[in-house]
Amino acid sequence: MQAAVVDKAVAAVAKPKDFDVPVLGDYLQVPSLAPGSMAHSKPFEAKPVHQEKLGFPGELIDNWQEVAVAKLGDLVKSSRGLQVYLDSCVKCGACTDKCHYFLGTADPKNMPVARQDLLRKVYRRYYTVAGKYLPKLVGAEDLTEEVLDDWYTYYHQCSQCRRCSVYCPYGIDTAEVSMAAREIMDTVGKGQKYCNEIIGKVHKLGNNLGLPEPALADTLEGLEEDVEEEIGIDVKFPLDVKGADVLLVTPSADFFAEPHIDGLIGYAKVFHQAGLSWTISSHASEAANFGLFIGSHDNMQKVALRIREAALELGVKRIVFGECGHAWRVGYSFLNTLAGPFDFLDSNYPVPQHIVEVTHDLLQQGRLTLDPEANDDKRVTFHDSCNVARASRMGSLPGGQFTLPRDVIKASCNHFFDMPANTIGEATFCCGGGGGLLTDDLVELRVKGAMPRMQALKEVNDRHQITHMAAICAICKSQFSKVFPYYGFQMDQIISVHQLVGDALVFNSDPGARRITQ
Amino acid sequence: MGVVASLVIYLAVAVFLIGVGRKVYRYASTPAPLKIPTTPAPVTRTGVVFRMAREVVFFESLFKASLWTWVFGWLFHAGLFLTLLTHLRYFTQPVWGWVAWLAPLGPYAGMAMVIGLAGLLVRRLCVDRVRYISAPSDYLMLVFLLLIAGSGLTMRFYFHIDIVALKQFALGLLSFDLQSLPGGFALWLHLFLVSVLLIIFPFSKLLHAPGLFFSPSRYQVDNPREKRHAGGSRRQSGGSGG
Numbered sequence: 065m066q067a068a069v070v071d072k073a074v075a076a077v078a079k080p081k082d083f084d085v086p087v088l089g090d091y092l093q094v095p096s097l098a099p100g101s102m103a104h105s106k107p108f109e110a111k112p113v114h115q116e117k118l119g120f121p122g123e124l125i126d127n128w129q130e131v132a133v134a135k136l137g138d139l140v141k142s143s144r145g146l147q148v149y150l151d152s153c154v155k156c157g158a159c160t161d162k163c164h165y166f167l168g169t170a171d172p173k174n175m176p177v178a179r180q181d182l183l184r185k186v187y188r189r190y191y192t193v194a195g196k197y198l199p200k201l202v203g204a205e206d207l208t209e210e211v212l213d214d215w216y217t218y219y220h221q222c223s224q225c226r227r228c229s230v231y232c233p234y235g236i237d238t239a240e241v242s243m244a245a246r247e248i249m250d251t252v253g254k255g256q257k258y259c260n261e262i263i264g265k266v267h268k269l270g271n272n273l274g275l276p277e278p279a280l281a282d283t284l285e286g287l288e289e290d291v292e293e294e295i296g297i298d299v300k301f302p303l304d305v306k307g308a309d310v311l312l313v314t315p316s317a318d319f320f321a322e323p324h325i326d327g328l329i330g331y332a333k334v335f336h337q338a339g340l341s342w343t344i345s346s347h348a349s350e351a352a353n354f355g356l357f358i359g360s361h362d363n364m365q366k367v368a369l370r371i372r373e374a375a376l377e378l379g380v381k382r383i384v385f386g387e388c389g390h391a392w393r394v395g396y397s398f399l400n401t402l403a404g405p406f407d408f409l410d411s412n413y414p415v416p417q418h419i420v421e422v423t424h425d426l427l428q429q430g431r432l433t434l435d436p437e438a439n440d441d442k443r444v445t446f447h448d449s450c451n452v453a454r455a456s457r458m459g460s461l462p463g464g465q466f467t468l469p470r471d472v473i474k475a476s477c478n479h480f481f482d483m484p485a486n487t488i489g490e491a492t493f494c495c496g497g498g499g500g501l502l503t504d505d506l507v508e509l510r511v512k513g514a515m516p517r518m519q520a521l522k523e524v525n526d527r528h529q530i531t532h533m534a535a536i537c538a539i540c541k542s543q544f545s546k547v548f549p550y551y552g553f554q555m556d557q558i559i560s561v562h563q564l565v566g567d568a569l570v571f572n573s574d575p576g577a578r579r580i581t582q
Numbered sequence: 583m584g585v586v587a588s589l590v591i592y593l594a595v596a597v598f599l600i601g602v603g604r605k606v607y608r609y610a611s612t613p614a615p616l617k618i619p620t621t622p623a624p625v626t627r628t629g630v631v632f633r634m635a636r637e638v639v640f641f642e643s644l645f646k647a648s649l650w651t652w653v654f655g656w657l658f659h660a661g662l663f664l665t666l667l668t669h670l671r672y673f674t675q676p677v678w679g680w681v682a683w684l685a686p687l688g689p690y691a692g693m694a695m696v697i698g699l700a701g702l703l704v705r706r707l708c709v710d711r712v713r714y715i716s717a718p719s720d721y722l723m724l725v726f727l728l729l730i731a732g733s734g735l736t737m738r739f740y741f742h743i744d745i746v747a748l749k750q751f752a753l754g755l756l757s758f759d760l761q762s763l764p765g766g767f768a769l770w771l772h773l774f775l776v777s778v779l780l781i782i783f784p785f786s787k788l789l790h791a792p793g794l795f796f797s798p799s800r801y802q803v804d805n806p807r808e809k810r811h812a813g814g815s816r817r818q819s820g821g822s823g824g
């Protein structure tokens with residue numbers, strides 16, 4: 065009896081279903097279609113308790129069809145983007161080979177346009193003249209149970225990475241379509257457990273991990289001790305310090321997970337050496353905003369407002385985001401709209417700032433000294449996180465999101481090599497775990513979706529014997545730790561950019577003059 | 583024949599103008615709640631004008647995506663654009679100088695259209711990914727455009743028509759002074775198909791033409807931190823000053 069239970073537990077954490085890990089070749093190949101190959105991949109559905117906390121029905125409602133169609137109409141009316149995207153696709157096929165999930169799974173419904181079509185055919189059927197009268201001709205379809213099932217399956221195989229939107233001649237962004245579809249599904253009671261459970265935790269406790277304030281305080285204290293022991297310097301990790309200059313909002317994975325935590329230590333070292341007074345807030349102890357993933361404006365706004373509340377409560381002058389991809393999208397692109405205006409903060413700094421921008425500025429002002437030789441044991445490449453790359457910026461120039469992190473990395477280590485040009489920058493491949501898919505019930509998808517990135521890593525590795533890939537996103541870091549071993553890399557080969565910075569940082573006895581001691 | 587043809591054309595133009603006008607009005611009046619330009623994006627309005635110009639004139643994104651689709655798609659659209667310009671000679675009296683100057687390019691433009699359309703059709707039929715996403719209307723649209731371009735070219739090379747009478751007909755349309763339409767099956771087919779195309783324009787994927795200008799991923803300026811985007815959202819805006 066006991067043994068059976070244990071077996072079951074082991075089976076639950078092991079691979080959910082046997083699948084073939086893609087084999088890396090000499091270069092990336094576009095697969096021929098394998099219809100239905102990922103039809104079985106679905107995340108766990110949210111339980112009533114997860115749903116209701118977000119204001120969604122607990123389970124699939126009886127008149128779901130009617131409500132879903134009405135919701136679709138509402139969304140189209142309230143989003144210019146969605147409306148234009150649903151109308152404008154000419155089926156040119158330019159996007160068909162651009163999605164990492166298609167490249168890794170060969171399932172045709174993972175081609176961006178085919179993914180959009182799952183929603184578009186319903187939009188056409190109910191909201192366009194052609195679809196109402198000539199459905200067969202234009203590929204319009206009724207919203208049936210099979211269609212809903214397809215939505216659940218394939219809108220949870222999109223990491224909302226926007227790679228397709230770079231290549232579409234009209235900028236059609238499948239991420240927006242996926243978000244809309246997920247919102248419709250939530251509205252009729254068919255939500256995804258991973259995202260909705262997490263959002264519930266944020267609403268209640270302020271972070272995705274559901275970490276209450278005392279536990280957070282404990283963790284940070286422990287970190288202080290560890291760092292002091294290791295380098296003999298009293299680097300602080302302040303929590304809820306009123307009157308600090310900088311509020312650091314960082315993904316909660318930074319408090320616990322490897323390699324994230326070394327990034328957090330890196331930020332703390334930077335603040336320490338630059339003499340900046342800073343604090344973490346227990347009220348807004350999470351940078352990630354999963355409201356984005358489920359397309360829920362209301363939930364996204366509610367999460368974002370916690371940051372405003374924390375900033376007001378603590379009386380800070382600046383808001384700085386830690387390394388987190390989608391969080392930076394919400395921070396950079398949406399925070400001002402959702403929770404602004406931030407006229408109570410110091411107008412000399414953009415709101416919010418990315419930690420990479422802060423470090424970059426300090427380096428340029430000569431307020432930090434880095435000794436890249438400290439990282440001479442490493443040969444590093446950099447993974448551009450999808451939402452940083454294609455949905456945000458750093459610094460004042462377009463493309464700063466690519467140059468600033470590389471500048472910081474190159475200042476921190478002597479051996480830096482980029483992956484092939486068509487896999488970085490705006491063309492970067494998603495890690496395979498973004499957009500609310502970083503859950504064990506989707507391991508097959510995550511492993512296969514990582515294939516294009518792994519292929520690029522293999523190519524730079526073959527040429528330059530890479531030891532580490534650096535990243536600036538909590539999801540990317542967790543995802544790569546998980547999928548690296550499937551492709552013959554070690555899970556600890558993924559590191560935080562600010563780990564490199566922290567390790568290279570030269571401390572001197574007189575940290576910046578503006579340091580305020582607490 | 584002249585009256586029937588004129589009425590069909592008037593109807594088609596009316597449906598086209600009203601249909602597209604309504605759509606454009608809808609696009610323009612629908613809120614864009616958030617900043618979602620695909621980055622890197624221009625940080626100024628002027629920059630956006632250049633980005634859009636590159637998209638409209640050179641199909642920049644398509645160029646990055648797929649060279650063959652770009653070659654055929656661009657050939658077709660460039661040919662179509664030139665063809666439309668050369669057709670102005672039927673509607674201007676005296677013919678504008680630059681239109682007359684362009685006129686000799688007409689047949690080449692028509693051939694560019696045919697080559698582009700044929701290339702796109704072959705691609706649609708032969709690339710498994712593109713075939714998978716194609717609905718019957720996607721093939722029909724190409725066949726339709728091929729017939730329009732083809733019928734136009736045959737008039738140029740085989741079935742010559744009475745250009746003077748045709749021009750009278752065209753000018754009559756403009757001045758609401760209906761004239762008779764010269765004979766010729768190719769011409770009738772040509773005008774009929776063009777009319778049908780105008781009618782389906784507002785109800786089909788041809789909406790990509792106005793759509794591009796309202797695509798937030800392309801037209802939005804990347805300045806969310808510098809300038810608070812209110813977006814015209816109908817929902818309550820957060821914060822105190824919202």
Ligand code: SF4
Binds near residue numbers: 163223227237
């Ligand atoms: S947004 Fe990314 S994951 Fe989604 S369809 Fe486009 S390329 Fe694929």
Ligand code: SF4
Binds near residue numbers: 152156176232
């Ligand atoms: S690239 Fe754009 S227009 Fe072309 S098929 Fe994909 S979504 Fe449609």
